[in-house]
Amino acid sequence: MTTRILHPDATGTPFNNRTFHYRSIIGKLNILEKSTRPDIAYAVHQCARFVENPTELHAEAIKRIGRYLLGTATKGLILRPTKDNTSFDCWVDASHAGEWRKHGKEAVNDSTTAKSRSGYVLLYAGCPIVWASKLQTEIALSSTEAEYITISSATREVIPLLCLMEEARQHRLPINVEKSQVHCRIFEDNSGALEMARAPKMRPRTKHINIKYHHFLSQVTTGLLSLHPVSSENQFADIFTKPLPDTPFLKHRKAIMGW
Numbered sequence: 001m002t003t004r005i006l007h008p009d010a011t012g013t014p015f016n017n018r019t020f021h022y023r024s025i026i027g028k029l030n031i032l033e034k035s036t037r038p039d040i041a042y043a044v045h046q047c048a049r050f051v052e053n054p055t056e057l058h059a060e061a062i063k064r065i066g067r068y069l070l071g072t073a074t075k076g077l078i079l080r081p082t083k084d085n086t087s088f089d090c091w092v093d094a095s096h097a098g099e100w101r102k103h104g105k106e107a108v109n110d111s112t113t114a115k116s117r118s119g120y121v122l123l124y125a126g127c128p129i130v131w132a133s134k135l136q137t138e139i140a141l142s143s144t145e146a147e148y149i150t151i152s153s154a155t156r157e158v159i160p161l162l163c164l165m166e167e168a169r170q171h172r173l174p175i176n177v178e179k180s181q182v183h184c185r186i187f188e189d190n191s192g193a194l195e196m197a198r199a200p201k202m203r204p205r206t207k208h209i210n211i212k213y214h215h216f217l218s219q220v221t222t223g224l225l226s227l228h229p230v231s232s233e234n235q236f237a238d239i240f241t242k243p244l245p246d247t248p249f250l251k252h253r254k255a256i257m258g259w
Contacts, residue, residue, distance in 0.1 A: 004243060006046045007101055008110065012055030022054045025062055032069075036076040038121065039253045040065055041133040042240050049112070049135075078258030082126040090158055090186045091230075092120045093237035094150040096143035099135070114139050116146035119240025120154035121256055122161070128256050130157050133240035147190035154186070155225060162224055187230040187237075 015022055029044045043065050050058045095117045112135060121131040132153075140146035168175050219225045238244065239252040253259070 005099060005101070006050065006058060006061055007099070007113075008050070008053075009055040009057045012057050015054040015056055015059040019059070020062075022059065022062065023051045026051055029062075029065065037069075038077075038128060038131040038256055039239065039249075040069070041131060042117075042119070042243070045133050045135075075257070075259055077128065079127045080258060086125050088158060088162065089123045089126075090120060090154050091123075091235065091237040092147070092150050092154045092186055093235050093241050094118050094136075094140075094143070094146040094190075095241040096140060096146040098242055111139070116140045116149070117241045118146075118150040118153050119237045120150060120157075121237055121240070122154070122157060123256075124161075130161075131240065131256075132157075144190055151186060151227075155219070158186075158225070159219060186225060186227050187235070191229065 026044070026048045029040065030048065033041050033044045043061070047058060047061050047065070097114055098117045099113045099115060101113055115135045115138075117133065117135055119131075119133045121128050123129065136146065136149055136153075138149075140149055165175060220227065232238070233248070236252045236255045239249060239256070244252070
């Protein structure tokens with residue numbers, strides 16, 4: 001797995017694709033990541049950013065992912081539905097300007113170094129069904145805004161599923177829903193983002209995100225979505241936003257994948 005943030009390598013040796021075809025491997029890894037291996041989502045997305053002009057540095061990162069997968073070839077998703085929790089739980093996290101390179105020279109010409117990364121995982125009855133690790137499409141001006149943008153992105157995945165479950169319940173299909181109510185609990189570790197979502201007051205520094213990122217607040221008001229604080233140490237979505245040391249990586253991997 002990658003243990004550092006990958007950046008453009010302007011002075012590095014170009015990768016010649018003789019050992020393997022970089023773009024083809026990224027395609028295969030994307031399929032694997034989206035099907036059964038959320039633990040490699042962050043690393044694969046980092047490598048995928050450089051399919052146009054990969055260097056030996058980026059190829060080495062691909063090889064590290066391959067070695068990790070070889071060592072865990074018998075692993076995947078272990079789904080253990082919980083009987084005492086038949087609801088949707090969405091864990092949301094963001095890394096504000098996480099691509100920033102303090103001593104790099106490319107920041108002036110590369111806008112991605114100012115972008116934040118969103119990460120989230122949606123579980124139903126304790127089983128992961130949707131997850132993502134991706135750069136935000138616009139530049140967040142604070143960590144609170146970066147986290148709030150991620151909450152908004154995650155709920156765009158959540159709300160259609162909630163509506164689908166509600167429709168199934170209305171048609172009397174045999175689904176298990178906690179307390180006969182379809183809802184989602186969103187776990188967030190940024191107090192500023194939680195405050196903005198719970199009390200959507202337009203402040204001078206946040207009014208520019210008024211329309212785009214307040215689309216889900218009505219769902220919070222009706223109780224379809226509920227927001228809950230969680231400590232950074234127990235934020236499972238942290239695995240999707242940054243390279244982690246072994247201990248937290250293994251902890252979050254077990255919480256999401258079961259091993």
